[in-house]
Amino acid sequence: DGGITQSPKYLFRKEGQNVTLSCEQNLNHDAMYWYRQDPGQGLRLIYYSQIVNDFQKGDIAEGYSVSREKKESFPLTVTSAQKNPTAFYLCASSMGTSGANVLTFGAGSRLTVL
Amino acid sequence: KNQVEQSPQSLIILEGKNCTLQCNYTVSPFSNLRWYKQDTGRGPVSLTIMTFSENTKSNGRYTATLDADTKQSSLHITASQLSDSASYICVVSAGSSNTGKLIFGQGTTLQVKP
Secondary structure, eight states: OOOEEEEOSEEEEOTTOOEEEEEEEOSOOSEEEEEEEOTTSOOEEEEEEEETTEEEEOTTOTTEEEOOSBTTBOOEEEOTTOSOOOEEEEEEEESOSSTTOOOEEOOOEEEEEO | OOEEEEEOSEEEEETTOOEEEEEEEEOSSEEEEEEEEEOTTSOOEEEEEEETTOOEEEETTEEEEEETTTTEEEEEEOSOOGGGOEEEEEEEEESSSOGGGEEEOOOEEEEEEO
């Protein structure tokens, strides 16, 4: 059953801590993305990767970092430099990055800063 | 500035009734327009995708329309069911070079009551 798996679903972080959100896909997609969703706002792009060992900043990359060591995996680290990290984080993938490609999303990870 | 605006922000209807959600966009150059359904606490799932030349597309009880001249789209839901309760997100793709240019609306939250 192909899809995208995000973990953990819920995560609590103390201020000053880094946390890493996992995203794994078995769709054989080349492109992967991280979005942030806040209430009343549209999804905002954090980082995306078109190919292994390469990634690009999105609109709100400050305070976040990513890696793409394997095609299937695209973990997101929320660092202590991110001043307002409480949000719902969505990972997505697509065959390519042209405008015609449809994104497949994971179920999301909700991060709460205590 | 590329923008996607959705209305209404929220909507409550009775089971079995029809409803129409609106999406206005100012995105250039336009590539395609997508509607996604997002259940609470889950990732968005694609309903339809329309290119410039398409003005209507159906997916079961969901029918999307696109007027590229007025830059408006609508999503019509027929004979609503309780399972239609979700957030509906309009997404416009700007150009064809990079899916990172997806512009997301803030969503319309639909609640279907028995």
